[in-house]
Amino acid sequence: MNDKKLMEYARLVAGVGINVQKGQMVLINCPVECADFGRCLTTAAYDLGARDVIVNWSDDAVSREHWLRAEDSVFDAVYPWDILRNKTLAEAGMGRISVDASDPENLLGVDAERLQRWDVANGRDNREFYRSMMANGFPWCVVSVPSLKWAKKVFPELDAQQAVDKLWDAIFAAVRVTGDASAVKAWQDHCKHLETLCSKLNSLRLTQLHYTNALGTDVVVGLPEEHLWLGGADTSKAGVRFVANMPTEEIFSAPQRDAVDGVICASKPLALNGNLVEGIRLTLEKGRIVGIHADKGEDVLRRAIETDEGSHYLGEVALVPVNSPIAQSGLLFYNTLFDENAACHFAFGEAYPACVKGGDDLPLETLKARGINAESSTHVDFMVGTDDLSVIGTMQDGREVVILKDGRFAL
Amino acid sequence: MNDKKLMEYARLVAGVGINVQKGQMVLINCPVECADFGRCLTTAAYDLGARDVIVNWSDDAVSREHWLRAEDSVFDAVYPWDILRNKTLAEAGMGRISVDASDPENLLGVDAERLQRWDVANGRDNREFYRSMMANGFPWCVVSVPSLKWAKKVFPELDAQQAVDKLWDAIFAAVRVTGDASAVKAWQDHCKHLETLCSKLNSLRLTQLHYTNALGTDVVVGLPEEHLWLGGADTSKAGVRFVANMPTEEIFSAPQRDAVDGVICASKPLALNGNLVEGIRLTLEKGRIVGIHADKGEDVLRRAIETDEGSHYLGEVALVPVNSPIAQSGLLFYNTLFDENAACHFAFGEAYPACVKGGDDLPLETLKARGINAESSTHVDFMVGTDDLSVIGTMQDGREVVILKDGRFAL
Numbered sequence: 001m002n003d004k005k006l007m008e009y010a011r012l013v014a015g016v017g018i019n020v021q022k023g024q025m026v027l028i029n030c031p032v033e034c035a036d037f038g039r040c041l042t043t044a045a046y047d048l049g050a051r052d053v054i055v056n057w058s059d060d061a062v063s064r065e066h067w068l069r070a071e072d073s074v075f076d077a078v079y080p081w082d083i084l085r086n087k088t089l090a091e092a093g094m095g096r097i098s099v100d101a102s103d104p105e106n107l108l109g110v111d112a113e114r115l116q117r118w119d120v121a122n123g124r125d126n127r128e129f130y131r132s133m134m135a136n137g138f139p140w141c142v143v144s145v146p147s148l149k150w151a152k153k154v155f156p157e158l159d160a161q162q163a164v165d166k167l168w169d170a171i172f173a174a175v176r177v178t179g180d181a182s183a184v185k186a187w188q189d190h191c192k193h194l195e196t197l198c199s200k201l202n203s204l205r206l207t208q209l210h211y212t213n214a215l216g217t218d219v220v221v222g223l224p225e226e227h228l229w230l231g232g233a234d235t236s237k238a239g240v241r242f243v244a245n246m247p248t249e250e251i252f253s254a255p256q257r258d259a260v261d262g263v264i265c266a267s268k269p270l271a272l273n274g275n276l277v278e279g280i281r282l283t284l285e286k287g288r289i290v291g292i293h294a295d296k297g298e299d300v301l302r303r304a305i306e307t308d309e310g311s312h313y314l315g316e317v318a319l320v321p322v323n324s325p326i327a328q329s330g331l332l333f334y335n336t337l338f339d340e341n342a343a344c345h346f347a348f349g350e351a352y353p354a355c356v357k358g359g360d361d362l363p364l365e366t367l368k369a370r371g372i373n374a375e376s377s378t379h380v381d382f383m384v385g386t387d388d389l390s391v392i393g394t395m396q397d398g399r400e401v402v403i404l405k406d407g408r409f410a411l
Numbered sequence: 412m413n414d415k416k417l418m419e420y421a422r423l424v425a426g427v428g429i430n431v432q433k434g435q436m437v438l439i440n441c442p443v444e445c446a447d448f449g450r451c452l453t454t455a456a457y458d459l460g461a462r463d464v465i466v467n468w469s470d471d472a473v474s475r476e477h478w479l480r481a482e483d484s485v486f487d488a489v490y491p492w493d494i495l496r497n498k499t500l501a502e503a504g505m506g507r508i509s510v511d512a513s514d515p516e517n518l519l520g521v522d523a524e525r526l527q528r529w530d531v532a533n534g535r536d537n538r539e540f541y542r543s544m545m546a547n548g549f550p551w552c553v554v555s556v557p558s559l560k561w562a563k564k565v566f567p568e569l570d571a572q573q574a575v576d577k578l579w580d581a582i583f584a585a586v587r588v589t590g591d592a593s594a595v596k597a598w599q600d601h602c603k604h605l606e607t608l609c610s611k612l613n614s615l616r617l618t619q620l621h622y623t624n625a626l627g628t629d630v631v632v633g634l635p636e637e638h639l640w641l642g643g644a645d646t647s648k649a650g651v652r653f654v655a656n657m658p659t660e661e662i663f664s665a666p667q668r669d670a671v672d673g674v675i676c677a678s679k680p681l682a683l684n685g686n687l688v689e690g691i692r693l694t695l696e697k698g699r700i701v702g703i704h705a706d707k708g709e710d711v712l713r714r715a716i717e718t719d720e721g722s723h724y725l726g727e728v729a730l731v732p733v734n735s736p737i738a739q740s741g742l743l744f745y746n747t748l749f750d751e752n753a754a755c756h757f758a759f760g761e762a763y764p765a766c767v768k769g770g771d772d773l774p775l776e777t778l779k780a781r782g783i784n785a786e787s788s789t790h791v792d793f794m795v796g797t798d799d800l801s802v803i804g805t806m807q808d809g810r811e812v813v814i815l816k817d818g819r820f821a822l
Contacts, residue, residue, distance in 0.1 A: 038473065046481075055473050057469075059450065
C-alpha cells in the first residue's frame, strides 16, 4: 500500500462510489484501525464539496466486548440517537460510505440468540432507514481495506505485515486502483460493460433459471414478469449515479418470491454476524426455505434466516462468472463484498425494489404484487458459483437458453 | 508505556474516576490514535458491571478538516442526534470518560468567529447536559494519554517515539500509576489530603483573596458568603463518589461574581479551542472582564470570553502550590488538565454549583442570589500561579491571613 494509491482509492469511493454532490452530507463508517483511509475519504469528500463529513468510527475489540458483555436488554432496541441520525441523514440524501474490514470471526462465541434479537430490533427500529437505502433513497457505497486479523485469515501463512500488504494488493486489483489515476475511467468502462450484459439478459425476458452443479445445487428460480437485471451503477432518488459496492462484478435481479424450488449448496464460507458459516445447504419449497443445514455455524445461519417471515425467502439472484477478475485471483476473502463478486450468489431477505421496473418509487404493496420479496429487515448474500455451474434460462415461449456453462457466461 | 501500567490506569479511571456502578451506562470519548487505551477503558468498565459501554471515537485530522472545510451553517447548531445522546445518557446517570490527547494547536488557522459561533450553539443546544455535568448530575472524568503531536509539542527535542514514551512517564507519574496496582490506594490518600486542605480553608470563612506577583497580577477576588472550597472527589446526584479530573491537585471555589477587581496575568500558555493563547492579560472591574490582551491568539481568547454574558465573569478560583508533584516535573504540558494542576488558576465562565453549600440541588436563580457566576455555556481555566505568587485572604472580622507565599501554601 502506498499513499498515492490510498488517496486514489479514496477519491474513487467519494467520486464514483457515492458521487459526492456539492452541499451534501457525508457519513463514513470506518474502523479505527483503518484511520488513514478514513482520513483520506474525509479529505476526498470535502474536496468534492461536502457540506460536512461525519465519521462514525468503530472497533472490533470494543464491539466484541459489547456483544459478549453488555446487558441482555441492550440488544432489544437501537439507541434512539442512532435511529435519529440514520433517519435524518437518509432524509437529507446523504452519501454513506461503509468501510468493512472486520475480522470475519470477530463475534465467534457470541450467543446466536443475542445476534438474532439484535437483527430483529435493528430491522424494526431502523426500518425506514434500511427501506430508503434498499430503494436507493440516498447514495451508499460499501468498500474494504485490510485490517490485521482479516489479512491473517486470508493469508494465514504470511506474517502480519506481509499479509496486510498482500491483501492491499488484492483489494487494489479488485477495485482497479493502479496509482496512475486511471481508476475513475476504468470504472466508467466497467460499469458500461455490466450494463451491456444486463441489456442482453433483459431482452430475453426469462421466466426462470435452472441451476445445477456437482456440489449438489439443483434449483429452479422463478423470475417476476417485470423483473430487471441490474449491474454497475445505481441511480439515487435525487438522480445521482452511484456504485453501491466496490468491487462489483455482478449482475443481479430479484426472484419470484414464491417460485423457488430445490436445493442450494453454498460454494464458499459465509462471514455472517462475525461468525463463519460453512457447508451451507438450503432446501426451498414454493420460495420458502424449509431446510437449513450448515457444517459449521448452523445456529448463526438459522437465527439469521429466522429473523422474520421475509428472511425465509430469497431476495436476490446474482450472476458472476468464474473468470471474473476477483474469481481469477483464486483467493477466498472470507468477506462477502469480495467473495460475492467472485461467484454467482443468492441472498435471503429483502429484494432491491429497483429489480422490478420503476420499483424504487412503488409502495410496498405494489412491490409485493409484482412478486418480489419486498419485506424483510435483512438481506444476506451467500455464494453458490462453481466452475461446473450450469444456469439454464427459460423464455416466455418455453424455449431454453444457456446463460452460464461451466460457470462462464454463454450468452 | 507498558500494558500493565495501561490497564492499571484504565482500572483507576473506571473504578475511581467515574466509579462505575453495576448496570450503569458508560460513555467514553476517545481519539482513534489512543485506541489501545480506549479498549482498556472499555474492558475495565465492563469488569465493573457496566450495562453497556459506548465509545465515541474522534480524530484530530478529521476534526481539523471539519473545522476548516465544512459549510458555515454547520457551526450554528449541534446535530440533533448528538444532543439526544448527551441528554438521554445524562438523565440515565451515565459515567462519562473523556480522553483528551489533542494536538494543542490542532485548530490553528481556523476562523475564530467560527469557533465562537460553535461555542454559542453548543452551549445553547447542550445547555441541559452541561448544566447537569457542572452540577454533578452524573459522574464524569477527564484524563489524558499521549498522542504523537502533543508529545512532540511537549518534548520538541526528542524523536517521536521517545517523546511519546517521556509523556507517558510524565502522565503515569501525575496520575500515580506505578504498575504495582497501588494507584487506587494512592488516590484515596491523595483525595483525603485535598479534603483536609479544604477543611482548613473553609474554617477561615474568607471574604476575599488578594493575588500579587511580579508578572503583573494584582487582583482582589471576592468570595460569596456561603462559598465552599472543594477538592479531590465529588459526589454525583446518585450519591456516587467520583474524581472529575485525573490528575487533580487543586482546591477550588467560586468567586463572588461581581466582586473581582484588578489585573490578572497568565503564567502559562493556554490551549484553547485548538489554538495556543500566550501572554494573557485580563483587566476586571466589578467582576466583569473589561480588558482582554494576549501576545498570541488574542482573537481566539476574545471570542471565547465573548461567548455570552456569563463568560465575561470568573467562575472558578483554584489554589495549587508550585511544589505540587506536577509543578515539580518542570514540564509545560500545553494541556489544561496538567498545567492547571501545576499552578494556581482561574476560570472564566460558569461556576460549579457545589461551590456554594447544597448548590447542586439549587435552582439557577438561587445560585445567582448566592453570588456565583451561575449561568454561562462555557468554562475555561487559565493559569496564573508563579513561584513568587502571594495570596492573602481576608476574614470576616477584617483580619488578614497569608494563604500562599512564594507560590506555596502558608496555612
